[in-house]
Amino acid sequence: MRLEWLDDLIAIMDSATLSEAAQRRHLTQPAFSRRIRTIEAAVGIDLLDRSRKPVRLTPSAGAHEARIRDIAQALRVLRDELGRGDTRSREIVFASQHAISTAIAPRLVCAITDSLDVRVRLRSANHDDCYSLLLTRKADIALLFQLDDEPLEHHGQLVESHRLARDPLVPVIAPEHRQTFQRQTRQGVLRIIGYPREVFLGEVLHRVLKPQLDPSLTVLCVAETALTTAALEFSLAGAGLAWVPLSLASKALATGELVRLDPEFPLVSMCVSALRTTRGNSSSIDSAWKLLTAGDTRPNEVDS
Structure with a gap:
């Protein structure tokens, strides 16, 4: 059993769908499916229950999950040490x-x-x-x-x-743009820097922060980025309110380039x-x- 084959099976264990498992392995889904069939042909048994949606490992294969993970980890350590x-x-x-x-x-x-x-x-x-x-x-x-x-x-x-360490997610904006931002907010529009929902902070923004906002406000995402460093720069430029980890914003807050807008707007406790x-x-x-x-x-x- 090849190490990459074990990693393919682990990707299926750790994913909700076969497509997600293929992405973890940096393959297209058709290519990933072909590789799984190659593994099945090599071991002589079906490893996937294709009658289920989404496709999962068969009960007999899933029963060996812990052993598959242990063997893959041991092989990886051995490979690294030998190499x-x-x-x-x-x-x-x-x-x-x-x-x-x-x-x-x-x-x-x-x-x-x-x-x-x-x-x-x-x-x-x-x-x-x-x-x-x-x-x-x-x-x-x-x-x-x-x-x-x-x-x-x-x-x-x-x-x-x-x-x-504790590191809360705090709302920040450049002070020279604060009055404009507050005027727009009084007019019912909240301009923010957003994160894609598929990343961790995007999930936090949509699931934790947005429900705490004033429901009378229209939330306008003027820019979206997966990078907190970019969100920080957008806020410095006056694009809108950004929620960033306090550790990342601390220098700009100390120099006065940014100001915090909590408790007017919520922060999120993180570590x-x-x-x-x-x-x-x-x-x-x-x-x-x-x-x-x-x-x-x-x-x-x-x-x-």
Whole structure:
């Protein structure tokens, strides 16, 4: 059984549809379906129950989910160690959301490299992709936002998490554009910078923030971006009100380039958490995790 075949099966386990699983594997759905049939031909049994919508693994294949994940993880660790010799044991790969990569990760990385003889690679992606990188062992530690009242979904005992710092999502605008913005709001129009619904902060915006807004206001999304850094720049330019992590906005708030508009508009309580898989970690990863969870390398709690 090839490692990539196991990863294909894991993608199906972690996805709601076959199309989503194909996207995780960076394949078109027809190409992904052909590869699944190749795996089935190799093992001599059907692995998908195609009578169901959406298509899922057969009960007999699904019963081996934990074993498939363990074997894939072990093979990946072995491949890395054989391919890189001792280098891999001294390298740590972080996957973090874009805002965390900009505002928080640099301090964490510096603290770790100052204390340990390791090399760090930082991969920046959206929330779900970071989690996928962690589960597929393409990242050793993930740095993710989570809502204070909603725990992260874990895959059984495969993943552990640790809260690092509070980092609320706050409404900000450039002070020179505040009067214009407030005049438009009094006229019943709320101009905002939005996030696509399929990304984490887009889901927060639609599910958590919008229900708290004055229902008499017409919400006008003047610009949409998946990047919080871009949302920050849009707000600085006067395009509208942006909700961004406080850690990202802190410098502009300190210099007066931005002002906060809470409690006039709601903020969202969030925190930054570190996650790692619980098995197959190198000694360097274990040491870095101890530093993160001990508090010495943790970012300061952001004062909301």
